[in-house]
Amino acid sequence: MKTTKKIFAAFLAVMMIALMIPFSASAAETNTLTLNGKAGYTFTLYKVATVNTTTGEYTDITTGLESVLTTKATDGVDTAALLTACNGLTLTGGTDYAFAADATGAALTNKINNLADGVYYLKVKSAPQGVNVTSVTNSVFALPYYTGTAWVNEVTVNAAGKIADGTPTVTKKFTNLPNGTDSAYEFIGSDVSFTLTGSVVGSTTEKAKSYQFVDTMCAGLTYKALTSVNLVKADGTKKDITTSVTYAKTGATDNSFTLKIDSTVLADNDFYNYASVEAVYTATVNDNAVIGGAGNPNKVDLKYINSYDQESTIEGNEVKVFTFDLSVVKVDANNTATKLGGAGFTLYTDSTCNTVATNGTEVFTSNDDANKGIATFKGLKPGTYYLKETTAPAGYNLNATVYTIAISADGSVTSNGAGVNGPVQVGDTPLLTPNTGGMGTMIFTIGGAALIACAGVLFLIVRKKKTAK
Numbered sequence: 001m002k003t004t005k006k007i008f009a010a011f012l013a014v015m016m017i018a019l020m021i022p023f024s025a026s027a028a029e030t031n032t033l034t035l036n037g038k039a040g041y042t043f044t045l046y047k048v049a050t051v052n053t054t055t056g057e058y059t060d061i062t063t064g065l066e067s068v069l070t071t072k073a074t075d076g077v078d079t080a081a082l083l084t085a086c087n088g089l090t091l092t093g094g095t096d097y098a099f100a101a102d103a104t105g106a107a108l109t110n111k112i113n114n115l116a117d118g119v120y121y122l123k124v125k126s127a128p129q130g131v132n133v134t135s136v137t138n139s140v141f142a143l144p145y146y147t148g149t150a151w152v153n154e155v156t157v158n159a160a161g162k163i164a165d166g167t168p169t170v171t172k173k174f175t176n177l178p179n180g181t182d183s184a185y186e187f188i189g190s191d192v193s194f195t196l197t198g199s200v201v202g203s204t205t206e207k208a209k210s211y212q213f214v215d216t217m218c219a220g221l222t223y224k225a226l227t228s229v230n231l232v233k234a235d236g237t238k239k240d241i242t243t244s245v246t247y248a249k250t251g252a253t254d255n256s257f258t259l260k261i262d263s264t265v266l267a268d269n270d271f272y273n274y275a276s277v278e279a280v281y282t283a284t285v286n287d288n289a290v291i292g293g294a295g296n297p298n299k300v301d302l303k304y305i306n307s308y309d310q311e312s313t314i315e316g317n318e319v320k321v322f323t324f325d326l327s328v329v330k331v332d333a334n335n336t337a338t339k340l341g342g343a344g345f346t347l348y349t350d351s352t353c354n355t356v357a358t359n360g361t362e363v364f365t366s367n368d369d370a371n372k373g374i375a376t377f378k379g380l381k382p383g384t385y386y387l388k389e390t391t392a393p394a395g396y397n398l399n400a401t402v403y404t405i406a407i408s409a410d411g412s413v414t415s416n417g418a419g420v421n422g423p424v425q426v427g428d429t430p431l432l433t434p435n436t437g438g439m440g441t442m443i444f445t446i447g448g449a450a451l452i453a454c455a456g457v458l459f460l461i462v463r464k465k466k467t468a469k
Contacts, residue, residue, distance in 0.1 A: 029144075030153065031143040032114075032115070032143075032154045033115055033120075033155055033157065034156040035110045036159060037097065037108050041099055041126065042096055043159055044096050045094055045112075045120055045121075045122050046091045046122075047119070048061070048091075048119050048120065049062065049065065051073050051144070052073075053151050055072070056073045056146065058072075064085060064089050065085050069082070069119065073145070074146045077142075083139070083140045086138070086140055094123075108160075121140050122140070122141070124136045124138060124159070124163065130312045131165050131312070132168040132306075133164075133307065134203040135163070135203060136162065136163055136164075139162065141157060142155075168198065168201050169302075172298070172299060173195050175193035176193060183321075184321050185382050185409065186322075186323055186381060188379025189286075189358075190285055190358070194298075195278060196215065196300050200272060202306060207267060208304050209306070211277070211303075213260075213277075213301075215256065215259070216301075217283060217296075218298055219288040220286060220321070221255060221286065221289070221296055222254050223283050224281070226242065228240065228242050228280050229278070231276075233274050244262040245259050258303075289379060291323060291379070296321040298321070301316055322409075323380065324382065326347070327422070327424070328426060329374055329425050332430070333427030334429065339373025339374075341368075341393065342393040343365045343392060344364045344365075344375075344391030347359075347361075347385050348386040348388065358380075359380055362390055365393070383406075385404075386404060387405050387415075387424065388402050396428040401426070403424060404417070
């Protein structure tokens with residue numbers, strides 16, 4: 001009997017040890033999180049409660065979550081309510097997990113071991129520079145979690161699949177020219193209109209905190225006026241927000257400036273119902289404009305701050321404004337090496353020379369030694385003009401020829417159909433004057449005196465005859 005009891009007691013001991021092994025093994029297992037992140041993003045992991053796997057109870061609950069974590073872990077939890085509550089908290093601490101930028105944009109995996117038993121909140125902390133985040137869903141999970149029959153110590157969170165984003169764009173174009181036209185031709189003193197178009201960034205849940213166009217023009221252009229700023233939908237529907245945009249110079253002159261949308265517009269959900277922001281403004285081509293083929297470049301960038309307080313700059317395209325000069329050289333027709341100052345020329349738009357061209361009013365050839373005989377019309381558009389001498393230099397005849405001048409889009413010039421390499425040459429002939437050193441007027445004076453003397457002699461002879469009678 002005693003032997004039987006001993007055997008039974010030993011059996012019970014073995015069974016108890018055998019039954020304890022799974023629990024001990026389970027308790028010894030480590031918690032592992034497999035985090036599928038996204039290139040360039042940083043995620044922060046917060047522990048918001050502790051899970052007791054023996055009792056299923058939550059302890060060390062973060063303030064603000066007590067009303068959500070009321071049931072035992074073994075009874076389940078309302079994860080939607082928990083996520084909403086976590087999103088509403090301002091949490092500190094936590095552990096950051098960054099995912100290095102990847103040119104392919106593929107999801108990256110980070111395996112995190114030895115996590116303590118608890119409830120966790122995974123939040124997107126930052127996004128890559130230049131990325132427009134439109135939708136983010138954060139995550140909550142427990143490790144280990146209870147399936148109804150057992151505790152599981154591994155969980156995979158596909159954070160990358162809970163992020164929607166894209167790349168914003170910004171473009172600058174000439175308002176009255178087709179899209180893609182990157183060159184315009186203007187007179188100095190004329191106005192040119194530009195249209196800036198940038199993507200709307202953010203969303204109703206990921207609101208932008210700042211949005212501005214940063215426009216950089218060369219010294220040859222001066223900002224004149226803001227025409228309009230509109231929000232534009234994909235179907236072309238527009239909403240005018242001009243009065244909610246602020247202009248500010250970014251330097252000492254009106255060549256570089258910002259157009260910034262007021263924060264109240266960005267806070268309004270309606271802003272995110274539109275696809276783009278479109279700003280139209282005018283600038284004036286000034287006397288500092290570069291003449292010729294180099295052109296006057298100008299560009300725009302889009303600068304914005306996202307919902308994570310990150311500032312990004314999207315670079316836009318460059319467009320150029322071109323303007324040209326036309327030079328004339330006045331020479332002596334009999335000796336073209338002789339340059340003549342003081343000749344006046346006028347440029348017309350019609351062959352009858354009735355309508356003076358823009359910037360075509362009379363200019364005079366220089367008397368200065370360095371530019372002797374040169375006159376220049378500054379800041380012209382390509383086109384056909386008619387050049388005429390309107391004032392002759394002293395001592396020379398006026399040249400009546402009307403020269404047909406063509407300026408091409410690359411700045412090359414033809415005169416009466418022939419290519420011109422340098423100033424257009426116009427020759428004048430000297431005025432005709434009497435030769436000096438000849439017979440002069442002396443002979444005429446002597447002849448006149450002789451005739452008078454003869455007349456006097458004849459008068460005396462006639463008188464004597466009358467007296468004799």
